[in-house]
Amino acid sequence: MRRPLLAALLGVLVLAACRGSGGGKPAIALNWKPEPEFGGLYEAKRSGDLAKHGLDLELTGGPGAPVVQMVAAGQVAFGIAAADEVVLARDRGVDVVAVFATYQTNPQGIMVHASRKLGSLAELFAAGGTLAVEPGLPYVKWFQKRYDLARMKIVPYGYSVAPFLLDPQLAQQVFVTAEPIAARRQGADPQVFLIADSGFDPYAAVYITSGRRLREEPARVAAFAAALRDGWRSYLDDPAAANAVMGALNPEMDAETFRLAAEAQRPLIETDFTRQHGLGAMSLERWTELAAQLQELGLVDHAPDPQRCFADSQKLAGSRP
Amino acid sequence: MNPGLAPRIGPPLATFVVTAALAEAAIRVSDVSPLLLPAPSAVVRAAWSQSAVLLPALAATARCVLLGLAASAALGVLAAVALSSSRWVERAFYPYAIFFQIVPIVAIAPLLVIWFGYGSRAVVAAAFIVSVFPVIANTLAGLLSVDPALRDLFRLYGAGAWARLLKLELPWALPFILTGLRIAAGLAVIGAIVGEFVGGGGLGVVVLGAMREQRTDLVFAAILHASALGLALFALVNLASRLALRRWHASESSA
Numbered sequence: 001m002r003r004p005l006l007a008a009l010l011g012v013l014v015l016a017a018c019r020g021s022g023g024g025k026p027a028i029a030l031n032w033k034p035e036p037e038f039g040g041l042y043e044a045k046r047s048g049d050l051a052k053h054g055l056d057l058e059l060t061g062g063p064g065a066p067v068v069q070m071v072a073a074g075q076v077a078f079g080i081a082a083a084d085e086v087v088l089a090r091d092r093g094v095d096v097v098a099v100f101a102t103y104q105t106n107p108q109g110i111m112v113h114a115s116r117k118l119g120s121l122a123e124l125f126a127a128g129g130t131l132a133v134e135p136g137l138p139y140v141k142w143f144q145k146r147y148d149l150a151r152m153k154i155v156p157y158g159y160s161v162a163p164f165l166l167d168p169q170l171a172q173q174v175f176v177t178a179e180p181i182a183a184r185r186q187g188a189d190p191q192v193f194l195i196a197d198s199g200f201d202p203y204a205a206v207y208i209t210s211g212r213r214l215r216e217e218p219a220r221v222a223a224f225a226a227a228l229r230d231g232w233r234s235y236l237d238d239p240a241a242a243n244a245v246m247g248a249l250n251p252e253m254d255a256e257t258f259r260l261a262a263e264a265q266r267p268l269i270e271t272d273f274t275r276q277h278g279l280g281a282m283s284l285e286r287w288t289e290l291a292a293q294l295q296e297l298g299l300v301d302h303a304p305d306p307q308r309c310f311a312d313s314q315k316l317a318g319s320r321p
Numbered sequence: 322m323n324p325g326l327a328p329r330i331g332p333p334l335a336t337f338v339v340t341a342a343l344a345e346a347a348i349r350v351s352d353v354s355p356l357l358l359p360a361p362s363a364v365v366r367a368a369w370s371q372s373a374v375l376l377p378a379l380a381a382t383a384r385c386v387l388l389g390l391a392a393s394a395a396l397g398v399l400a401a402v403a404l405s406s407s408r409w410v411e412r413a414f415y416p417y418a419i420f421f422q423i424v425p426i427v428a429i430a431p432l433l434v435i436w437f438g439y440g441s442r443a444v445v446a447a448a449f450i451v452s453v454f455p456v457i458a459n460t461l462a463g464l465l466s467v468d469p470a471l472r473d474l475f476r477l478y479g480a481g482a483w484a485r486l487l488k489l490e491l492p493w494a495l496p497f498i499l500t501g502l503r504i505a506a507g508l509a510v511i512g513a514i515v516g517e518f519v520g521g522g523g524l525g526v527v528v529l530g531a532m533r534e535q536r537t538d539l540v541f542a543a544i545l546h547a548s549a550l551g552l553a554l555f556a557l558v559n560l561a562s563r564l565a566l567r568r569w570h571a572s573e574s575s576a
Contacts, residue, residue, distance in 0.1 A: 068535065069357055088535045094356045130439065136530030155439040156526060158431035158519040166435065299534060 026077040028207075029061030029070045034246035035253065036177055036239065036261040037102065037205045038080070040279075043242035044231025053223040063159075071096050071208055078209050078224060083202035084138045084299075086309050087291050091300035095211035098310040099221055100228045100280035102205035105268040106196045108139065111164065111174040111183065114191040121193045125149055129169035132157040137173065141297045142200040164188065176268070177261040185257070202290050203282060214311055222316035225280060232279045235262070236270055282312045359538040367538035368545060374527060379546045382513050382523035385441050386550065389448025390509045394502060396449075397456025401494075402486065404457070405464040415461070422454035426512055430519040439521050447516025452505035459501030463494025496570055499562040506554035510547055 030038055041059070044050045050057055060076065061067060067079035068086075072094045081096075089096050110121060110131070118124050125143070128151030133140050135156055143149060157173050161183045164172050174180055176192055183190045195201070207228060214221050235242050239262040247258055274281055287306035295303040341361040348360040355363055368375060400418065404411045426447055433443040467490055475485050517525025524543045531539035566573040 072354060073357060085535070089356065092354070092356050092535055094354050094535075134529065134533060135526045136533030138534075153439070155434075155521045156517075156519055156529065158434060160431045162431070162435055 025056060025058045027058040027060045027075075028078040029065050029067045029076040029080070030059060031061060031065055031067045031080050032063055033253075034249040036243070036246070036258060036265055037107070037175070038246070039235040039239055039242050039262060040102065040228055040232030041080075041207075042231075042246050043235040043239075044227045046242055046245050047231065047234060049227045049230040049234070050224075053227040055220070055224055055227060068094065068096055068208070071210055074210060074212075077213060078207055080205055081208050082204050083206050083287070083290055083309075084294060086206065086208060087287075087294050087304055088299060090304040090309060091294075091302070096208045097211050097214050097308070098203070098206045098208050098282065099214075099312065099316070100207040100225045101203035101282045101310075101312070102207075102232070102280065103203060103265070103268045104271045104273055106194065106201045106204045107176045107265060107268050108204065109174050109176055109192040109194040110171050111180055111190045111192050112171045113164075113168050114189040115168060118191070118193075121195075121198055122147060124171055124193065125152060128152060129171060130155055130167065132163060132170060132172040134173065138202075138294060138297060138299055139195045139198070139200050141299065142195075142198065142293065145297060146198055161186070161188075164190075177265045181257055181260050181264065200293060201286075203286065207280075211308075218316060221311070225312070225316060229279045232269065236266060236279075277312075280312065282310045356535055356537050359541055363538040364541040364545065367536070368542035371539055371542065375524075375542060375546055378522075378524045378527045378543070379550065381441070382444075382510075382517065382525070382547070383550055385444040385516070385523065386448050386509045386513045386554065388441075388445045389513060390452055390502070390505060390554065392445070392449045393453040393456050393505050393509065394498075397453045397501065397505075398460050398491075398498060400453075401457050401460035401464060402491075404461050405490070411461075418454060418457050421450055421457075424450060426451050426515050427518075430515055433516065434519050437520075441520070441522060443520035444513050444516035444522065444525075447520070448509040448512040451512035451515075452509040455504035455508065456498065456501040459497045459504075460494055463497025464490050466497075467493045495565060496562075496572055499558060499565070502558045502561075503555060506558055507551045510551045510554070514547060 028041070030041075032038075034042065045057065045059065057078070061070070061079070067076075067081050068089045070076045071079040071081075072089065078099075079096075083098060083101070086096055086098050110124065112118055112124055116124075116127065118127060121143070125147040131149075131152045131154050133154060133156070140154070152171075161172070161179050164170050164179075164183060165186055165188050172179070174192060176194070180190045180192050207224070209221055209224075239259070243255065243258040243262060247253065247255055270279065273283070277283075284306060287309050291300070291303035291306045291309070294300045345361050348358060359367075404415055404418070429450075430443075430447055433446050437443040437446055471489055471493075472485075475489055480488070513523065514525040514528070517523045518529060524547050527543045528540055531537075531543065563573050
């Protein structure tokens, strides 16, 4: 009976590794490659806004990184996730909190060929064809609730626009700052319907931290949000310098694409709401609505308290140093 | 019931039960988040409550794995026979057979969708690509290791190439082919699931969806189903091996 003992030992080691808080420099885990959706963060690091606020953060993670798990386990101080992931995680008993929302309007959408002359998501679903989306996306469940998807053949999305370029009847998920620009530059004539138009609009590229860190170091978290606000302000005013930094780290994406993407995302980031409440601000109404929607979709058993899902600059203001 | 069964199933079953119990205890005591590592009991609960999702997915994956494995067996043996026909053919083509072993399936999987379209054909192709090389390599090793004395005997009796292949070389290589298939069986399951990540359907999509929905318990339940599939295939190859070899080959006749 040596094997079970060995396995148990291994299990304990894994647990220890998961629970270890990982010494060294504090880090932030990204959920994608360096692209304009992280422009304000790279700008804050480049310009010294982070350092000015006493934060010397290492940027880690990337596509497929289990960001929520890493933040919850304390392996990284901060992470970037979607608002719906925060609600799901809190429902599963994982204490993560949103502190800054990059996108006021969700930048995800469905891209179709403009040649199909479709006017809306409803028309697309009525027309049918292939729909390439990552399995398990909450907004696809939302579509299934709101529309009749019986005519759509739903297939996985493989992060390549090649199938879209080859099939005029194929529709696919996109980030408005990425795939439509790539498809257009490869000769396609794409048209995008934002998922927000269907009534499902979670904050996106949300900066998260663990509830424990928020309780223990509220001033530090507030400083992080303030640095992000400064970084995003500078990036919106002039993205060139940060784009050059990110372009060196992500050479597959050329300078022109960076410029176009930064341009495309601007209206989703800076809105009347942020002009009033500051960049990255979030509202209780939006979180309440999201929690109720995810419950309606059966993705959470009982909607977590929306009040505890986020702590934006206004909530944190009291603890500023 | 076969009296030989209990001593065979007992030890691995005991390992499983003891390991699961220890993991359950360790996870409960350490109060680790179910998102990071679900307890075995949570995995079993997920497997039970989501069986309406998991069982059809298992059936779809199993179908593609079997087709991919069958293609590997047929084409792998054919390729090995062709390679063994002459030293020059082997030298010219064998290095390219190795391509199948090193091809990073995750990287080319999106291309499979473009070549074969969405659906099971791309999945079968992925299962085939990762599982064919062990069949080729083992079969070739078998075909090339035929006892020279027996080759001489066949030549003395004036046997033709076909007779030599069917009555000497392939039977000689059979244990090798079966070893290749044992390795191929597990690889085919991995290949099919990676294929499903891009081609759609089966356990691959269940895994992706459960990860996105942060249902770690369901991820592990799906992995459990995939392991069961791999074990079943391994057992199937072993059964074929017993039936085919027990009368004459040392590897199976001792039992």
